[in-house]
Amino acid sequence: MRHARRRVVRRVTRLAAVGGLLLGGTMVTRAVASEPPEPDTVPYAAEEATGPGAELVSRLGASRTAGSWLDADGRTVVAVTDEKAAAEVRQAGADPKMVRHSMRDLKSATRTLRSAPRVPGTAWSMDYRSNEVVVRGDSTVSADDWSDLTRVAEGVGGFVRMERTEGTFTTLLNGAVPILSTAGRCSAGFNVTDGKRDFILTAGHCGPDGSVWFADDRGRQQVGTTVGGSFPGDDYSLIEYDGGRAGEGAGVVAIGDGRGVRITGVGDPEVGQRIFRSGSTSGLRDGEVTALNATVNYPEGTVSGLIETNVCAEPGDSGGPMFSEGIALGVTSGGSGDCRQAGGTTFFQPVTTALSQLKVDLIVAPKAGDGSDTATPPATQGAVAPDAASPGSSATEAATSTALSRLADPRAVGPGTLVIGGSLVALVATRWIRTEQDRKAYRRHYSATWG
Numbered sequence: 001m002r003h004a005r006r007r008v009v010r011r012v013t014r015l016a017a018v019g020g021l022l023l024g025g026t027m028v029t030r031a032v033a034s035e036p037p038e039p040d041t042v043p044y045a046a047e048e049a050t051g052p053g054a055e056l057v058s059r060l061g062a063s064r065t066a067g068s069w070l071d072a073d074g075r076t077v078v079a080v081t082d083e084k085a086a087a088e089v090r091q092a093g094a095d096p097k098m099v100r101h102s103m104r105d106l107k108s109a110t111r112t113l114r115s116a117p118r119v120p121g122t123a124w125s126m127d128y129r130s131n132e133v134v135v136r137g138d139s140t141v142s143a144d145d146w147s148d149l150t151r152v153a154e155g156v157g158g159f160v161r162m163e164r165t166e167g168t169f170t171t172l173l174n175g176a177v178p179i180l181s182t183a184g185r186c187s188a189g190f191n192v193t194d195g196k197r198d199f200i201l202t203a204g205h206c207g208p209d210g211s212v213w214f215a216d217d218r219g220r221q222q223v224g225t226t227v228g229g230s231f232p233g234d235d236y237s238l239i240e241y242d243g244g245r246a247g248e249g250a251g252v253v254a255i256g257d258g259r260g261v262r263i264t265g266v267g268d269p270e271v272g273q274r275i276f277r278s279g280s281t282s283g284l285r286d287g288e289v290t291a292l293n294a295t296v297n298y299p300e301g302t303v304s305g306l307i308e309t310n311v312c313a314e315p316g317d318s319g320g321p322m323f324s325e326g327i328a329l330g331v332t333s334g335g336s337g338d339c340r341q342a343g344g345t346t347f348f349q350p351v352t353t354a355l356s357q358l359k360v361d362l363i364v365a366p367k368a369g370d371g372s373d374t375a376t377p378p379a380t381q382g383a384v385a386p387d388a389a390s391p392g393s394s395a396t397e398a399a400t401s402t403a404l405s406r407l408a409d410p411r412a413v414g415p416g417t418l419v420i421g422g423s424l425v426a427l428v429a430t431r432w433i434r435t436e437q438d439r440k441a442y443r444r445h446y447s448a449t450w451g
Contacts, residue, residue: 040251040363040364040365040366041193041361041362041363041364051068051070051076051270052076052092052093052094053068053069053070053076053077053078053094053270054068054268054270056068056076056078056088056089056092056094057078057103060078060080060085060088060089062102062103062104062107063081063102063103063104064080064081064082064085064102065078065079065080065081065085065102065103066079066080066081066099066101066102066103066105066106066128066131067079067103067106067126067128067271067292068094068128068270068271069128069129069270069271069272070270070271070272070273070385070386071095071272072385072386072387073385074385074386074388075094075095076093076094076095076270077094077095077096077097077129078094078095078096078097079096079097079098079099079128079131080096080097080098080099081098081099081100081101081102083098086098099131100131100159101131101132101157101159103126105157105159106126106131106133106159107126108156109133109156109157109159109160110124110126110133110293110295112152112155112156113133113135113149113152113153113156113160113295114295114302114304116148116149116152117148118297118302119137119141119145119146119148119149119297120140120141120297120298120299121137121138121139121140121141121168121169121297121299122135122136122137122138122141122149122169122297123135123136123169123294123295123296123297123308123345123347124136124294124295125290125291125292125293125294125295125308126291126292126293127161127290127291128271128291129271129272130161131159132159132160132161133153133156133159133160133161134160134161134163134291135149135153135160135161135162135163136163136164136165136169136345137149137162137163137164137165138164138165138166138167138168138169138336139165139166139167139168140168141164146162146164149162150162165336165344165345166336166337166342166344167336167337167338167342167344168336169296169297169298169334169335169336169345170298170299170315170334170335170336171203171205171235171298171300171318171333171334172279172313172314172315172316172317172318172332172333172334172335172346177215177254177280178215178280178316179200179202179206179213179214179215179223179239179319180213180214180215180216180217181206181207181211181212181213181214182211182212183206183207183208183211184206184207185280185315185316186202186203186206186207186316186318186319186320187202187278187279187280187281187316187317187318187319187320187321187332188200188202188239188319188320188321189201189202189203189253189319189320189321189331189332190253190263190321190328190331190351190362190363191246191250191251191362191363192238192355192358192360192361192362192363193246193360193361193363194359194360194361195361196244197240197241197244197245198240198241198244198245198246198250198363199224199227199238199239199240199241199360200213200223200224200238200239200241200246201236201237201238201331201351201354201355201358201360201362202236202237202239202318202319202331203231203235203236203237203318203319203331203332203333203349204229204230204231204232204234204235204236204237204349205231205232205235205298205300205318205333205334206226206237206318206319207226207237208226209226209227209228209229210225210226211225211226211239212224212225213225213226213239222242223239223241223242224239224240224241224242225239225240225242226238226239226240227239227240228358229358230357231300231301231303232298232300232301232302232303233301233302233303233304234303234304234305234349234353234354234357235303235306235331235333235334235349236331236349236353236354236357236358238358238360246363249365249395250363250365251263251264251363251364251365251366252365252395253278253321253323254278255276255278255283255284255391256278256283256284259394259395260394260395261276261278261323261326261391261392261393261394261395262326262364262365262366262392262393262394262395263321263323263326263327263328263362263363263364263365263392264326264327264364264365264366264392264393265326265327265328265362265364266327266328266329266351266352266355266362266364267327267328267329267352268292268329268350268352269289269292269307269324269329269330270289271289271290271291271292272288272289272386273288273289273324273386273389274286274287274288274324274386274387274388274389275287275288275289275309275311275322275323275324275329275389276311276322276323276324276391277309277311277313277317277320277321277322277332277346277348278320278321279313279314279316279317279318279320279332280316280317280320281313281314281315281316281317282312282313282314282317282339284391285311285312285313285339286311287309287310287311287312287346288309288310288311288386289307289308289309290308290309290310290345291307291308292307292308293305293306294306294307294308294347296333296334296347298334303333303347303349305349305350305353306333306347306348306349306350307322307329307330307347307348307349307350308345308346308347309322309345309346309347309348310343310344310345310346311346312337312338312339312342312343312344312346313332313335313339313344313346314338314339317332318332318333318334319331319332320332322348323391323392324389324390324391324392325389325390325391325392326391326392326393327392328351328362329348329350329351330348330349330350330351331348331349331351331354332346332348333346333347333348333349334346334347335347365395
């Protein structure tokens with residue numbers, strides 16, 4: 001009777017172990033199947049998406065040109081200082097415009113302004129279309145400080161234009177997807193990777209190294225931790241994802257109402273180009289690039305090399321993505337005004353600069369309907385009429401939110417492996433017990449026979 005019970009126990013144990021193997025295998029299979037594939041990337045050193053204007057300016061040099069822009073019809077215009085340069089521009093298929101001051105003159109003026117005593121609430125940029133350097137002062141700049149800066153501008157020459165503006169030049173701390181920490185609320189920009197780990201690229205002023213970020217205001221869904229960046233001087237930072245991976249939808253940015261835009265490349269914008277910005281506070285907004293290499297004197301410090309636009313933004317939009325035709329261009333830094341009445345000026349940190357300095361690659365999504373494994377930026381993405389530009393190919397926002405919600409869910413690979421391991425141990429144990437029992441029975445039988 002005892003032997004019969006033992007046989008039943010062994011048989012039930014073996015069946016349970018075999019079932020455990022099947023269950024564990026299923027768990028691992030499903031977990032592997034649900035793992036997102038390795039994302040496509042655009043390396044920071046890849047050929048950037050720039051139009052013919054930037055190429056002509058680079059080839060002709062700073063003493064013969066003074067920038068380029070897109071006119072209302074999307075044609076490239078290049079400011080030149082001599083007829084020979086104008087002929088080369090025409091030969092390249094662009095329109096030349098004769099100007100008095102070269103890029104070298106404009107840069108010299110900005111260096112003089114930078115060397116003057118710093119005045120928070122001021123900003124300057126090179127206006128290629130008017131061939132001037134424009135200096136702006138917000139409502140916080142006193143009359144005395146404005147007079148002092150005006151005297152510096154007058155010493156530079158007659159091509160520095162002084163303008164007072166409403167509102168205040170501030171960092172917009174407080175986009176497409178909101179992220180929160182003890183430092184305040186910002187917006188996630190673009191997903192990037194170093195090949196081993198994935199990160200969120202956002203604004204540098206959002207928080208110092210070690211800042212912990214959450215996807216909810218109760219601190220239950222931890223997103224990641226700030227691990228590097230630059231502010232002031234520049235305005236970018238990296239948030240390393242908990243678990244190391246961004247997950248599904250890493251190449252999509254949210255634009256609200258359950259929609260998203262596929263990001264397929266990275267590039268530098270052109271003056272006059274229509275752009276789009278997304279942020280958790282004000283949603284999707286569009287505007288135009290008004291200047292490049294802008295400098296802003298925020299209360300926290302000076303940031304240079306920014307993209308100046310006339311698109312609006314509000315607190316909480318900091319770090320949110322700026323793009324056009326699916327090309328990543330910048331992350332929101334700061335500005336003045338709002339999206340209800342004032343409009344205002346908003347500045348962006350160029351993505352190309354951030355990728356180069358941080359040595360990371362942009363994670364991109366294949367274009368809609370494109371089955372290719374890589375997505376490269378078009379060489380002339382900016383050379384379209386401003387009114388004809390679009391954010392990029394659409395996608396559902398579910399994939400974007402999954403990238404954050406996946407962080408809070410335990411993966412089934414580990415539990416499935418444990419189930420398989422436990423089942424193998426059970427099988428080995430039952431086999432060993434049966435062998436030992438058979439050996440003891442044989443010994444008893446042999447001893448009885450010998451006696």
